[in-house]
Amino acid sequence: MREEQWPVGASVTVDQLTESPYEVLASLRAVEPVSWVPATGAWFVTRRDCAIEAMKDTLRFTVDDERFTTARVLGTSMLSLDGPEHARHRQAFVKPFRPKLVREQVEARIVEHARRLMSATLESDQPELRAGVAGPLAVATILDVLGLPEVDADDVLRWYGAFGDAIVALTVGEDMPAEIGDRLASLYGHVGDAMASDDPSLVRQLVDDAVLRDDEIPAAVAVVMFGAIETSEGMTANAFWHLLSHPETLDRVRADRSLIAVAIDESLRLEPAAAVVDRYTTVDVELGGVSIPAGELVTISLLAANRDPEVFADPDRFDIDRPNLAQHVTWAVGPHTCLGLHVARAETRAALEAFLDAEAELGVQFVLVSESVGPRGLIFRKPESVFLGSGTHH
Numbered sequence: 001m002r003e004e005q006w007p008v009g010a011s012v013t014v015d016q017l018t019e020s021p022y023e024v025l026a027s028l029r030a031v032e033p034v035s036w037v038p039a040t041g042a043w044f045v046t047r048r049d050c051a052i053e054a055m056k057d058t059l060r061f062t063v064d065d066e067r068f069t070t071a072r073v074l075g076t077s078m079l080s081l082d083g084p085e086h087a088r089h090r091q092a093f094v095k096p097f098r099p100k101l102v103r104e105q106v107e108a109r110i111v112e113h114a115r116r117l118m119s120a121t122l123e124s125d126q127p128e129l130r131a132g133v134a135g136p137l138a139v140a141t142i143l144d145v146l147g148l149p150e151v152d153a154d155d156v157l158r159w160y161g162a163f164g165d166a167i168v169a170l171t172v173g174e175d176m177p178a179e180i181g182d183r184l185a186s187l188y189g190h191v192g193d194a195m196a197s198d199d200p201s202l203v204r205q206l207v208d209d210a211v212l213r214d215d216e217i218p219a220a221v222a223v224v225m226f227g228a229i230e231t232s233e234g235m236t237a238n239a240f241w242h243l244l245s246h247p248e249t250l251d252r253v254r255a256d257r258s259l260i261a262v263a264i265d266e267s268l269r270l271e272p273a274a275a276v277v278d279r280y281t282t283v284d285v286e287l288g289g290v291s292i293p294a295g296e297l298v299t300i301s302l303l304a305a306n307r308d309p310e311v312f313a314d315p316d317r318f319d320i321d322r323p324n325l326a327q328h329v330t331w332a333v334g335p336h337t338c339l340g341l342h343v344a345r346a347e348t349r350a351a352l353e354a355f356l357d358a359e360a361e362l363g364v365q366f367v368l369v370s371e372s373v374g375p376r377g378l379i380f381r382k383p384e385s386v387f388l389g390s391g392t393h394h
């Protein structure tokens, strides 16, 4: 019956949402801005005003539901709480992620990482910016922020892989993988060491502040670490991809670095690296004129909201002169607004600056190799690779 009431939603496939979602999202937004999508088993929200309404209203649209897999794998954290407990968990991290502290305490290290990774990547015969710069920059940065710089980057990727495997297993209805504890043991070992150490670090500060109980800290640290990896990699890779595939805009940025900020925001608008956020309804609700029963999964498409033509004229165009490009909802809105957004911005900015500096030093202007394919993905969206061609010499 739902299929008859929401025929566009009924026609949507996971493949479409993953590979080329723009047209189908536009049709949904135009005729079924809140729709039932059987392919994902969720209500699907594509209009910006409805998306914002749902994200702000945590009483009716919650993340605190035992069906969410993150909490089942890692334990309770701010990602799986609403209300006062969410505020307490988040409070513990607010200070180190404020823009002032990011600027004063981590930005210089981020710039150093970006320069090092960019020069190593550009030395290769076939430089590729996603695996060469965006990915390792995300890992190195979050280790610095947490105060775990001695941890091996490959270990972080192994932990993230273990976490991802467990999420997939639970999502397809399998039991929790028995070995997940073993696979994450060395992460929790490092966190435990930092908690006990006298060396200053964000992890040690969490113990001293005592906003979180000691037994809540490992999951909290894991959520912040994992929240920073794929997302920031995607954000930086998407920014490179947008600029390199719009050479006239890249030329303007080369000539005027003050345009980097708007270029980053316009890239964030067009391709939010985390394309959706999920909530469960706590009661029967009405959203965009549609009645949704209590206890159902609601997927909010940030990707669709960011291309709402009511707010963004000619929404599919990469246009850094848009007056309102910062009105995207890529960081979500409401109590769960991304905690790491200033760190993530500093990463992408440092990567772009390192690229432009390297071009100037080498006297070249790189181009995107012609067969490059743009961002793809159902939840996390990024290009498979961003290969650089040798470009022109100046």
Ligand code: HEM
Pocket (backbone or CB within 6 Å): 063, 078, 079, 080, 090, 142, 223, 224, 225, 227, 228, 229, 231, 232, 233, 235, 268, 272, 273, 274, 277, 278, 330, 331, 332, 335, 336, 337, 338, 339, 340, 341, 343, 344
């Ligand atoms: C240093 C990098 C990052 C860190 C440490 C980080 C951390 C976090 C944390 C801890 C939350 C949960 C906040 C809460 O529940 O109160 C969050 C939420 C979120 N983050 Fe980030 N994040 C980072 C980068 C990014 C990037 C690059 C994007 C997308 C471009 C992104 C998109 C989001 C979104 C959409 C949410 C809301 C999730 C929801 O409401 O369900 N994050 N982030």
